[in-house]
Amino acid sequence: METTQTLAQLAFTYFLVINPLGNSPLILALLKNYDPSQQRRIILREGCFGFALALVFQFFGQGFLSLLGIDLLALTFCGGIILFLLALQMIFPTGEAENKTQKPLQEPFFVPIATPLLVGPGSLSIVMLTAAADPDIIKTTAAITLACIAMIAVTTSAPMLQRLIGKTGMAALGHISGLILVLMSTEMLLNGVSLFIKRL
Amino acid sequence: MSFFTIALVLFFIMDSIGNLSAYLKMVESLSPERRRYVVFREMGFALLAMLFFNYVGEFLFLALDISEPSVRLASGIVLFLIAIKILFPSPTSLRAHIPEGEPYLVPLAIPLIAGPSLLATIMLFARSEESLLVMLGAIILAWSASMIVLLNAKRLQNLLGTNGLVACEKLTGMLLILLAIQRFLEGVQQAIQTYSAN
Numbered sequence: 001m002e003t004t005q006t007l008a009q010l011a012f013t014y015f016l017v018i019n020p021l022g023n024s025p026l027i028l029a030l031l032k033n034y035d036p037s038q039q040r041r042i043i044l045r046e047g048c049f050g051f052a053l054a055l056v057f058q059f060f061g062q063g064f065l066s067l068l069g070i071d072l073l074a075l076t077f078c079g080g081i082i083l084f085l086l087a088l089q090m091i092f093p094t095g096e097a098e099n100k101t102q103k104p105l106q107e108p109f110f111v112p113i114a115t116p117l118l119v120g121p122g123s124l125s126i127v128m129l130t131a132a133a134d135p136d137i138i139k140t141t142a143a144i145t146l147a148c149i150a151m152i153a154v155t156t157s158a159p160m161l162q163r164l165i166g167k168t169g170m171a172a173l174g175h176i177s178g179l180i181l182v183l184m185s186t187e188m189l190l191n192g193v194s195l196f197i198k199r200l
Numbered sequence: 201m202s203f204f205t206i207a208l209v210l211f212f213i214m215d216s217i218g219n220l221s222a223y224l225k226m227v228e229s230l231s232p233e234r235r236r237y238v239v240f241r242e243m244g245f246a247l248l249a250m251l252f253f254n255y256v257g258e259f260l261f262l263a264l265d266i267s268e269p270s271v272r273l274a275s276g277i278v279l280f281l282i283a284i285k286i287l288f289p290s291p292t293s294l295r296a297h298i299p300e301g302e303p304y305l306v307p308l309a310i311p312l313i314a315g316p317s318l319l320a321t322i323m324l325f326a327r328s329e330e331s332l333l334v335m336l337g338a339i340i341l342a343w344s345a346s347m348i349v350l351l352n353a354k355r356l357q358n359l360l361g362t363n364g365l366v367a368c369e370k371l372t373g374m375l376l377i378l379l380a381i382q383r384f385l386e387g388v389q390q391a392i393q394t395y396s397a398n
Contacts, residue, residue: 049367067205068212068375074382082377085288109363110370111287196385200392 007139007146010130014147017123018050024158026181027113029090029174034107036159042107043159047152049114054127054144058137061128072125073195079121080188083181086112090178118151121188203334206325209379210342213279213318214246216349218286218372221365222312224353226303232354238302239350243343245309250322250339257323268327269394272387275320280380282317286373313346317380 005013027046031039065072115124131140162170227235253260260266303309322339329335349356357365 068209068379068382069201069205070378070382071385074378074385077381077385078374078378081381082287082374085284089288109366111374115374196389200389 005130005134007143010139010143011146011150013130014054014123014126014143015150017126018118018147018151020118020151020154022180023117024155024161025173026117026177027155028158028162029170029177030086030108030113032162032170032174036162039159039162040156043113043155044152046108046110046113046118047148047155049110050119050151051144051148053115054119054123054148055141057124057127058131058140058144061124062132072128073192073199075121075125076188076192076195079116080185080192082112082116083120083185083188087178087181087185090174090181093174118155201325201329203338206329206335206338207341207345210318210321210325210338211345212372212375212379213315213321214313214342214346215372215376216313216346218369218376219308219312220349220353220356221362221369223308223350224357226301226308230302234302236351238308239347242303242305242309243313243347243350245305246314247339247343249310249314249319250343251336253319253322254326254335254339257326260323261327267394268324269387269391271320271324272383272390275317275324276380276382276384276387278315278320279317279376279383282315283373283376283380286369286376321383 027043028039031042034042065075127140127144131137134140165173227238230238261268261271325338326335360368
């Protein structure tokens with residue numbers, strides 16, 4: 001295997017790990033109480049947050065985590081648990097939230113959309129590892145930038161989907177994406193558990 | 201563990217950034233001079249609690265016959281639940297029901313600044329860190345940093361805006377979850393090692 005990847009390869013890897021196509025319906029389900037222009041604004045903002053977070057991790061991730069004494073393993077667990085709880089909320093919406101659906105307590109800010117959905121533990125650890133393996137800072141930064149631009153482009157066009165499938169479709173989508181999210185997060189948790197067992 | 205690791209972890213668990221909005225809501229009706237006084241007094245209480253656990257922690261371990269893994273597990277779980285409340289705000293949590301008016305000991309000093317997880321963390325660190333000087337220095341450093349954040353609460357709010365504050369709160373919540381999980385996993389690992397050794 002070649003040790004250094006080209007810019008396009010790297011950007012494509014990041015894009016796949018961030019998985020904007022798979023995440024778009026999830027984000028849409030989370031934002032179902034907002035009108036499309038608000039949704040686009042929130043998604044754009046969260047996308048930029050995610051981009052900033054990825055860049056911060058490229059430069060300071062390793063140092064920061066080791067300074068706090070946190071393993072990569074904990075990052076995997078963290079993403080898994082948060083996404084699992086989120087999925088439970090989507091599958092079993094509490095009565096209260098259902099009644100006054102119009103406006104939730106707070107619009108989503110940073111958590112859960114920017115992280116761990118878009119730029120989650122997977123993308124963060126890949127960014128950290130590739131940044132550590134490859135001394136070419138500009139290439140890594142450019143790859144992150146490309147991947148994030150693509151991600152923002154894909155996710156901000158997601159609200160158009162809503163017009164296609166309508167209100168009942170959105171409700172169904174919420175439950176189905178909840179199921180998918182449960183699967184994804186359990187996979188993440190299992191990953192963490194197996195890493196942990198190997199380390200014991 | 202290095203001096204800066206201890207100080208940084210303590211600073212994050214005090215979570216003065218995450219507590220900013222709660223603090224601002226509490227002192228809304230007070231004059232600026234009164235606010236400064238309240239911050240000094242409450243942080244003083246918090247420091248007393250921290251120092252108390254720094255010195256008494258070892259004794260607690262012995263007197264209650266508690267093992268290190270259980271403190272790790274317990275503090276990890278408590279910290280985890282606190283952080284979950286930050287990330288998924290529920291209408292019944294303490295943060296949603298901040299009592300109006302001037303705080304006295306409760307809730308600002310304890311539990312918002314010096315909560316159970318912080319005190320348990322100090323117990324753990326005081327046990328593993330041999331040098332008392334390093335431990336005291338780290339506590340003072342983290343404490344002063346939190347105090348600076350609280351004293352400049354109004355300025356920070358103007359700088360970041362309400363939404364910026366929420367973002368910071370969530371980000372520190374995420375960090376707390378990471379710390380909690382790390383602590384919990386260490387506890388599990390330590391417990392397994394202890395049991396398999398016996």
